[in-house]
Amino acid sequence: IRVLSAPSLSVFKWRVGDSAPAAARRLTCRQPDALNCRFTCPELRPVSQIAIRFAAAALLVLLLRPLVAEELRLAANEWPPYTFADVYRQGVATALVVAGLERAGYQSRVTIMAWPKVLDTTRRGDNDVIIAAWYREERNAELAFSEPYLTNELKFLTRPDVEISELSREALTGYRIGVVEDFAYGQKPYDTTGLEIVIGSTVRDNVRALFARELDLVLGDERILRHEVDLVSGAKFVSFVPEPLETRGLRIAVSRARPDHAKIVVAFDAAIRAMRDDGSYNSLLANYRIGD
Secondary structure, three states, X not given: XXXXXXXXXXXXXXXXXXXXXXXXXXXXXXXXXXHHOXXXXXXXXXXXXXXXXXXXXXXHHHHOOOOOOEEEEEEEOOEOOOEOOOOOOOOHHHHHHHHHHHHOOEEEEEEEOOHHHHHHHHHHOOOOEEEEEEOOHHHOOOEEEOOOOEEEEXXXXXXXXXXXXOOOHHHHOOXXXXXXXXXXXOOOOOOOOOOEEEEEOOHHHHHHHHHOOOOOEEEEEHHHHHHHHHHOOOHHHOEEOOOOOEEEEEEEEEEOOOOOHHHHHHHHHHHHHHHHHHOHHHHHHHHOOOOX
């Protein structure tokens, strides 16, 4: 085998059938400087410095080849515009979380399921991360929460004929208020004494009931309510009470069944901070025409 190497055009000759260890035992170095070393033996002509450096570079590339990132199992319920059941359409929360985890060194596999199943499977460790969750004290024992990566404003959606001037018990009394079962509306339960609370299965059902005049107010996240109203082109038929009932932070929740749950949370928080600093966070939000 003959290999020509420029610029010296020195020839490296290896006999067919010769083994690398056998050849290596016959090599002698004439200079103490390894970078300038040129090997000779009875069967091998001088090897050029370029050939040696090329072999070293190739070895370095192999050693530094990136390892396959660990895949995390992400779970979420359908919660537009934050998460979508359509696998080809990412919601803004899914996009942010997947991008943040990728920057933190993790791959993601997303599964959409009913909210009770999201909680149960992640608590047990069958899933690793909940994409979009609000912190509640009773959840903290089994789930490790990140810092907020988005903020949510809880507001009342109503019809123009319902006039609410302030958020007080007196102002809300006499109205039918739609809420969703097992929705973490506040850090602590609200005192709803004297208020007519109607439990619906989904925000979409409550919005439809508002249009049908079966409800007078619907409580929910402003972005979600706007999304549902836009689906039926009903913006001119409803309005928001300007004052938010509460502002919440949207977080990931990592199963404490994983021994490395704290590591994942820390890495994700750092990745989101880096995305805010380099502008990629705002660029991603702009794709969904929303701001934090």
